[in-house]
Amino acid sequence: MAVSEDDIIASYFAPLAGPGALGLRDDAACLTPPPDCDLVLTADAIVAGVHFFPDDPPESIARKALRVNVSDLAAKGADPLGFLLTFAIDEHVSADWIARFARALGEDAAQFNCPLLGGDTVRTPGPLMFSVTALGAVPTGRMAARTGARPGDYLYVSGFIGDAALGLHARMGDRPWVGRLTDTSRAYLIDRYLHPQPRLALAHALRDHASGAMDVSDGLAGDLAKMMRASGAGARVDLARVPLSDAVRAAVRMESALLETALTGGDDYEILASVPPERAVAFEHAARAVGVHTARIGVVTEDAASGAVFLDANGAPRTFARGSYSHF
Amino acid sequence: MAVSEDDIIASYFAPLAGPGALGLRDDAACLTPPPDCDLVLTADAIVAGVHFFPDDPPESIARKALRVNVSDLAAKGADPLGFLLTFAIDEHVSADWIARFARALGEDAAQFNCPLLGGDTVRTPGPLMFSVTALGAVPTGRMAARTGARPGDYLYVSGFIGDAALGLHARMGDRPWVGRLTDTSRAYLIDRYLHPQPRLALAHALRDHASGAMDVSDGLAGDLAKMMRASGAGARVDLARVPLSDAVRAAVRMESALLETALTGGDDYEILASVPPERAVAFEHAARAVGVHTARIGVVTEDAASGAVFLDANGAPRTFARGSYSHF
Numbered sequence: 001m002a003v004s005e006d007d008i009i010a011s012y013f014a015p016l017a018g019p020g021a022l023g024l025r026d027d028a029a030c031l032t033p034p035p036d037c038d039l040v041l042t043a044d045a046i047v048a049g050v051h052f053f054p055d056d057p058p059e060s061i062a063r064k065a066l067r068v069n070v071s072d073l074a075a076k077g078a079d080p081l082g083f084l085l086t087f088a089i090d091e092h093v094s095a096d097w098i099a100r101f102a103r104a105l106g107e108d109a110a111q112f113n114c115p116l117l118g119g120d121t122v123r124t125p126g127p128l129m130f131s132v133t134a135l136g137a138v139p140t141g142r143m144a145a146r147t148g149a150r151p152g153d154y155l156y157v158s159g160f161i162g163d164a165a166l167g168l169h170a171r172m173g174d175r176p177w178v179g180r181l182t183d184t185s186r187a188y189l190i191d192r193y194l195h196p197q198p199r200l201a202l203a204h205a206l207r208d209h210a211s212g213a214m215d216v217s218d219g220l221a222g223d224l225a226k227m228m229r230a231s232g233a234g235a236r237v238d239l240a241r242v243p244l245s246d247a248v249r250a251a252v253r254m255e256s257a258l259l260e261t262a263l264t265g266g267d268d269y270e271i272l273a274s275v276p277p278e279r280a281v282a283f284e285h286a287a288r289a290v291g292v293h294t295a296r297i298g299v300v301t302e303d304a305a306s307g308a309v310f311l312d313a314n315g316a317p318r319t320f321a322r323g324s325y326s327h328f
Numbered sequence: 329m330a331v332s333e334d335d336i337i338a339s340y341f342a343p344l345a346g347p348g349a350l351g352l353r354d355d356a357a358c359l360t361p362p363p364d365c366d367l368v369l370t371a372d373a374i375v376a377g378v379h380f381f382p383d384d385p386p387e388s389i390a391r392k393a394l395r396v397n398v399s400d401l402a403a404k405g406a407d408p409l410g411f412l413l414t415f416a417i418d419e420h421v422s423a424d425w426i427a428r429f430a431r432a433l434g435e436d437a438a439q440f441n442c443p444l445l446g447g448d449t450v451r452t453p454g455p456l457m458f459s460v461t462a463l464g465a466v467p468t469g470r471m472a473a474r475t476g477a478r479p480g481d482y483l484y485v486s487g488f489i490g491d492a493a494l495g496l497h498a499r500m501g502d503r504p505w506v507g508r509l510t511d512t513s514r515a516y517l518i519d520r521y522l523h524p525q526p527r528l529a530l531a532h533a534l535r536d537h538a539s540g541a542m543d544v545s546d547g548l549a550g551d552l553a554k555m556m557r558a559s560g561a562g563a564r565v566d567l568a569r570v571p572l573s574d575a576v577r578a579a580v581r582m583e584s585a586l587l588e589t590a591l592t593g594g595d596d597y598e599i600l601a602s603v604p605p606e607r608a609v610a611f612e613h614a615a616r617a618v619g620v621h622t623a624r625i626g627v628v629t630e631d632a633a634s635g636a637v638f639l640d641a642n643g644a645p646r647t648f649a650r651g652s653y654s655h656f
Binding site: 020022025026027028029030031032033037038039040041042043044045046047049050051072073075076078084085086088117118119120122123124125126127129131133135136138140143145146147214215230 | 348350353354355356357358359360361365366367368369370371372373374375377378379400401403404406412413414416445446447448450451452453454455457459461463464466468471473474475542543558
């Protein structure tokens with residue numbers, strides 16, 4: 001490719017730069033932090049063939065790279081301040097591909113009020129890789145931590161669980177049930193896999209009312225277990241209360257084992273939160289006010305030894321062969 | 329490799345974590361920014377086969393990954409606050425390799441007072457890649473910018489120029505002159521290539537006295553030209569004043585063309601600064617006080633059209649076939 005690093009930056013990424021980015025012409029960005037705030041910092045990378053398909057549209061790859069990080073900021077109750085991008089491409093990537101990637105990234109950055117602050121563009125002989133570091137701010141001392149769940153707290157999740165895990169199969173077309181879905185359901189699930197929807201609108205409700213929170217990226221079952229371990233607590237979840245989309249329900253009716261896929265598969269990018277009972281009404285009200293659907297799925301218990309227990313309609317515990325999803 | 333992502337983080341990286349990193353057990357780090365400061369943010373990645381050799385010692389790779397970023401903070405006059413690391417490894421990397429990488433990274437983090445705040449560990453089918461985002465702080469409004477050089481300012485560089493560019497050849501052993509160096513010179517140059525020395529001690533002198541600064545990573549000639557373009561100015565440099573180590577002088581005596589390699593090759597990680605004449609004594613004094621050697625190599629001019637001009641002992645301009653080094 002004839003495009004130089006300086007050309008890529010000037011042509012495609014400089015237009016995305018926030019005020020602190022100094023037009024991407026300096027060694028570093030310069031940002032005055034908001035007063036009386038803590039900084040929230042997160043980094044997540046995506047690798048072709050591991051976290052996305054090399055032939056996914058560049059727009060989808062760009063959105064996933066940024067959104068998986070914005071999702072972490074949202075889960076911590078933070079307002080985005082901006083992000084840095086390390087952009088590792090091989091020699092086959094065309095200027096048109098980069099232009100499409102950058103345009104979609106810019107649209108997302110504007111949508112999430114999370115401007116590009118800087119980064120690095122490197123050449124790799126290996127798979128495409130995009131590493132994002134995102135910064136956000138919360139009022140001092142108010143970050144929603146993974147460690148904050150307390151026995152008696154209610155457990156909530158946003159959106160629907162399992163769409164992306166089934167969407168991955170829909171994207172690959174590698175299972176018979178995929179062909180029996182309606183076109184609409186298949187398209188919905190693939191979109192949910194390709195385009196995480198960070199629940200940024202929920203950030204203020206979380207920092208105002210939640211005792212603890214995290215984003216669900218490695219499957220609800222495993223991530224809930226992680227949050228309970230970090231909090232020194234247990235959890236009891238009513239399986240019937242876990243919110244499933246019509247598309248997932250349809251798939252589970254065809255193959256009941258897909259319920260486990262939905263609960264243990266990755267890439268939901270929904271929010272899991274613990275909320276003290278006395279804050280539950282206020283939390284639900286705040287979530288509704290910003291248009292984010294939340295479902296109360298269970299309760300935090302003192303039984304740390306049992307971890308996260310999922311109960312079926314008969315009150316019997318359901319165990320999963322695979323605890324959580326790992327891209328690693 | 330049987331080591332899981334969680335094991336890697338808990339065993340090798342959690343011990344490096346700073347107070348804001350929450351033991352690397354949360355989705356994000358939480359950091360209270362120092363009062364009355366701007367944040368300085370920089371990201372640089374290194375890729376095996378591009379920025380380092382796959383068989384370089386893991387200690388050297390770790391140090392390079394962090395130091396190229398600390399060098400940017402130093403050039404901006406910033407005190408480090410911490411860093412996030414994206415660690416992309418293939419299945420052949422052993423637990424011992426990771427342990428050695430992490431130990432060296434921890435030593436450097438302690439030396440530079442730049443704790444690990446977070447990051448991501450991903451599996452790649454491609455080359456090893458390490459992407460660091462570093463954060464620093466400067467008193468509000470005091471970041472040393474690349475755009476600040478003004479006609480009449482003196483130009484300084486720290487340390488020696490060209491060691492790493494010649495060290496790369498010494499590392500590869502691909503040139504006849506390498507064999508004619510003394511063992512000491514060869515070892516010195518290789519060490520300078522493998523182990524950048526960020527001039528962090530110079531940070532306060534820069535923010536107190538320099539009008540502009542950047543770190544020299546893509547060759548003095550090209551980086552000086554970049555800084556002058558960013559500042560809308562020109563530069564005149566006395567070639568004889570460019571500081572060269574005894575090892576580089578010895579190599580240039582064998583092959584005079586190596587002077588151009590030294591001035592246009594990459595990986596110096598020295599500081600280039602413009603200092604108003606009335607601050608020059610104070611700047612030199614401050615640099616000496618922290619033990620960083622600086623050399624006054626020239627002056628900023630109004631002749632932006634001519635860019636960075638290097639003059640030989642007879643006052644004749646010297647041009648270089650290759651403007652600057654690019655890993656890209």
